[in-house]
Amino acid sequence: MKMHNNVFEVLQRASSFLSAHGREETAARLLLQHVLQTNYSGLMMQMQEQVSEENIATFEEMLQMHANGTPIQYITGVEEFYGRTFQVDESVLIPRPETEELIVGAIARIEKLFGEGDSIKLADIGTGSGAIAVTMKLECPQLAVTATDISAQALATASKNAEQLEASVDFRLGDLTEPIACEKWDVVLSNPPYIAFQEAEEMSLVVLEHEPHTALFAEEDGLILYRKLAEQLPALMNSRALIGVEIGYTQGKAVAGFFQQHFSQAKVEIVQDINGKDRMVFCVIDE
Numbered sequence: 001m002k003m004h005n006n007v008f009e010v011l012q013r014a015s016s017f018l019s020a021h022g023r024e025e026t027a028a029r030l031l032l033q034h035v036l037q038t039n040y041s042g043l044m045m046q047m048q049e050q051v052s053e054e055n056i057a058t059f060e061e062m063l064q065m066h067a068n069g070t071p072i073q074y075i076t077g078v079e080e081f082y083g084r085t086f087q088v089d090e091s092v093l094i095p096r097p098e099t100e101e102l103i104v105g106a107i108a109r110i111e112k113l114f115g116e117g118d119s120i121k122l123a124d125i126g127t128g129s130g131a132i133a134v135t136m137k138l139e140c141p142q143l144a145v146t147a148t149d150i151s152a153q154a155l156a157t158a159s160k161n162a163e164q165l166e167a168s169v170d171f172r173l174g175d176l177t178e179p180i181a182c183e184k185w186d187v188v189l190s191n192p193p194y195i196a197f198q199e200a201e202e203m204s205l206v207v208l209e210h211e212p213h214t215a216l217f218a219e220e221d222g223l224i225l226y227r228k229l230a231e232q233l234p235a236l237m238n239s240r241a242l243i244g245v246e247i248g249y250t251q252g253k254a255v256a257g258f259f260q261q262h263f264s265q266a267k268v269e270i271v272q273d274i275n276g277k278d279r280m281v282f283c284v285i286d287e
Contacts, residue, residue, distance in 0.1 A: 028063065
């Protein structure tokens with residue numbers, strides 16, 4: 001008997017397959033949309049249409065990869081962030097929705113601190129896929145944006161994203177503030193590695209086996225890079241400036257303490273994400 005291969009049936013089989021392998025069934029839909037180069041509504045309208053043998057073969061290969069643990073974003077090579085499509089590969093962390101909240105908070109504070117001022121210099125330290133730097137440039141075109149990373153591969157991915165999304169960003173290779181140390185800055189943002197090494201056993205294998213460990217883990221219980229940033233940034237910030245970092249949900253007091261220690265006159269605040277967890281620390285300098 002010939003097996004029917006319309007979209008509905010292919011999707012049903014794929015969802016059952018992923019479910020049996022302990023994966024989210026919705027991944028089947030996302031992967032099929034990618035193979036058929038359509039969106040959710042487009043897929044819904046094609047439910048009774050036949051899927052070619054070639055597309056089924058591609059789709060089944062992707063399903064197997066995901067069942068084996070590869071994140072969907074690394075299979076499709078893309079992730080949505082702040083309404084835009086970013087290229088991702090295993091050299092960069094997959095952008096998270098929480099980081100969108102860092103952008104929202106930063107934009108609100110930039111407007112309050114600088115008004116409509118132009119030529120505001122912003123640095124994104126540890127840019128990864130370029131999600132923060134590119135988004136800030138596109139949302140606030142008046143910013144002069146520089147982005148750094150210690151990984152040349154990550155910078156290559158970030159540069160591709162900037163080019164595709166038509167964002168003018170100056171990319172620099174180096175560790176933390178090293179590539180930006182010869183200048184003064186108005187805004188510095190960072191989403192550095194902040195997971196303590198001992199937390200690895202609690203983490204999903206999907207993340208551990210595929211996302212770059214240099215972008216996930218940090219020494220001193222995940223706090224070393226915040227401490228270094230707080231120590232290094234006072235010499236690099238203008239007298240009116242903003243620093244914003246994403247943090248792990250248990251790190252608010254420690255990270256805020258670092259910045260308050262080194263910017264004693266600044267307003268330092270811990271901000272929660274949409275889930276009510278400590279997620280950002282902002283340091284507003286207005287001497």
